[in-house]
Amino acid sequence: MATVTLRDTQQTLTDAGEISAFLAPFGIWYRRFEGSDQLPENATDPEILAAYDKPIQELMAEGGYVTADVINIKPETPNLDTMLNKFNKEHWHDEDEVRFIVHGRGLFHVHPESDAGPVFSIEVVKGDMIRVPKGTHHWFDLCADRTIRAIRLFQDVSGWTPHYTGSGTDTNYQPLCFGPMYMPARGM
Numbered sequence: 052m053a054t055v056t057l058r059d060t061q062q063t064l065t066d067a068g069e070i071s072a073f074l075a076p077f078g079i080w081y082r083r084f085e086g087s088d089q090l091p092e093n094a095t096d097p098e099i100l101a102a103y104d105k106p107i108q109e110l111m112a113e114g115g116y117v118t119a120d121v122i123n124i125k126p127e128t129p130n131l132d133t134m135l136n137k138f139n140k141e142h143w144h145d146e147d148e149v150r151f152i153v154h155g156r157g158l159f160h161v162h163p164e165s166d167a168g169p170v171f172s173i174e175v176v177k178g179d180m181i182r183v184p185k186g187t188h189h190w191f192d193l194c195a196d197r198t199i200r201a202i203r204l205f206q207d208v209s210g211w212t213p214h215y216t217g218s219g220t221d222t223n224y225q226p227l228c229f230g231p232m233y234m235p236a237r238g239m
């Protein structure tokens with residue numbers, strides 16, 4: 052189950068219904084998919100895509116996504132820090148960012164535009180689906196286990212290039228994950 056944290060007050064939301072309701076005004080979808088424990092950790096990408104074909108097809112129809120793939124990030128992934136440094140600074144995309152977490156966890160931060168609300172984080176874990184709509188100012192960190200395996204849906208893969216805001220807002224918030232391991236400082 053995901054955890055939403057309002058970073059300035061440290062208020063947290065852990066109930067799926069409350070999280071969905073909180074995120075809806077920002078156009079962010081949050082949903083749970085049950086049954087994710089049935090896949091072994093070493094499942095192949097095609098096995099993962101086959102196991103979740105039904106929700107994938109539903110989301111594709113709902114959001115106009117045309118392709119799906121599986122990203123597999125582990126501590127031993129080559130050039131991991133270079134990859135992570137592309138996405139841990141505030142940015143937006145011309146394409147929705149849709150992730151369905153199969154294994155591991157990750158931490159999105161969202162900075163509502165025009166100060167429509169405070170900066171908040173969304174820690175996503177296995178069985179969580181999130182859609183961050185195009186144009187949303189956000190950044191992403193891994194947690195201390197530096198592991199995430201996720202299905203990604205795309206309308207157009209070329210649209211998923213980060214555009215940096217350069218606001219520096221991301222430097223004001225250390226990435227804090229709740230579990231299973233706590234990440235005390237950025238870059239460690």
Ligand SMILES: [Fe+2]
Pocket residue numbers: 138142143144148189190191213
């Ligand atoms: Fe992004």
